[in-house]
Amino acid sequence: MLQKTVKTLWRNSPSLDVLPREDIWIDRAHRLGRWTPQCASKPRPIIVKFSYYKQKEKILQNGFKFRNSHVNVSEDFSKETLHVHRELRKCGHEAKENMRNDPFFDVKMFKVTYRRLVVTYVNKIEPTPKTFVKTFAPEDIIGRDNWFIPPQGHGQANASV
Numbered sequence: 001m002l003q004k005t006v007k008t009l010w011r012n013s014p015s016l017d018v019l020p021r022e023d024i025w026i027d028r029a030h031r032l033g034r035w036t037p038q039c040a041s042k043p044r045p046i047i048v049k050f051s052y053y054k055q056k057e058k059i060l061q062n063g064f065k066f067r068n069s070h071v072n073v074s075e076d077f078s079k080e081t082l083h084v085h086r087e088l089r090k091c092g093h094e095a096k097e098n099m100r101n102d103p104f105f106d107v108k109m110f111k112v113t114y115r116r117l118v119v120t121y122v123n124k125i126e127p128t129p130k131t132f133v134k135t136f137a138p139e140d141i142i143g144r145d146n147w148f149i150p151p152q153g154h155g156q157a158n159a160s161v
Contacts, residue, residue, distance in 0.1 A: 002029035002030065002031065002046055002048075003026045003028075003029045003048075005029075005046070006024070006026060006029055006046065006048055007024050007026070009071065010024055010059075024050075024055060025050065025051035025052055025055065026048055026049070026050055026051065027049040027050065027051050028048075028049050029046055029047065029048045029049070030046070030047055031044040031045065031046055031047075032044050032045045032046075032047060033045075043070075047076055059073060060073060060074075060075060081115060084115055084138050084142070085112045085115070087138065087142045088112045088115075088116075088117040088136075088138060088141070088142070089112055089117075091117055091136070091141050091142065091147070092110035092111075092112070092117055092119065095107055095110065095119055096110065099121065103124070103125075104123065104124055104125055105121050105122065105123060105124065106121060106122050106124055107119060107120070107121045108120045108121055108122050108131065115137075115138060116135050116136065116137060116138075117135070117136045117138075117141065118133060118134075118135050118136075119133070119134050119135075119136065120132070120133050121134075
């Protein structure tokens with residue numbers, strides 16, 4: 001029943017033309033929580049397990065296309081993973097703030113993926129700024145001071161001479 005609901009939602013959405021509409025393979029689908037008369041007016045979330053990982057990734061990547069509708073598409077993480085992601089995002093903001101006044105490097109962006117913090121930073125000294133990417137594991141940075149040290153790049157070596 002819910003599998004048909006999800007497939008119908010996908011087929012009837014004109015902005016989602018990423019996957020062929022009839023080729024959605026769902027292993028199972030169920031609603032969260034228990035139905036009660038008090039919450040009958042509010043729809044309960046649907047958890048969907050797709051048969052193919054690539055389909056799930058495509059749908060998650062295009063979930064923003066539902067932004068102005070009653071549908072929200074997101075990954076279902078455990079409370080522990082959500083907590084780790086929250087802490088990693090704090091560390092990313094901290095790195096960006098700490099690097100704001102650095103004469104050699106600037107944090108261009110950061111993102112949290114699969115319990116890792118991925119920081120992209122730029123060497124400001126180079127004629128054409130070079131971009132570096134560094135990945136941090138949660139156990140390396142959460143709760144530690146001064147964990148983000150920019151690499152010893154070309155610009156810093158010249159500046160210290």
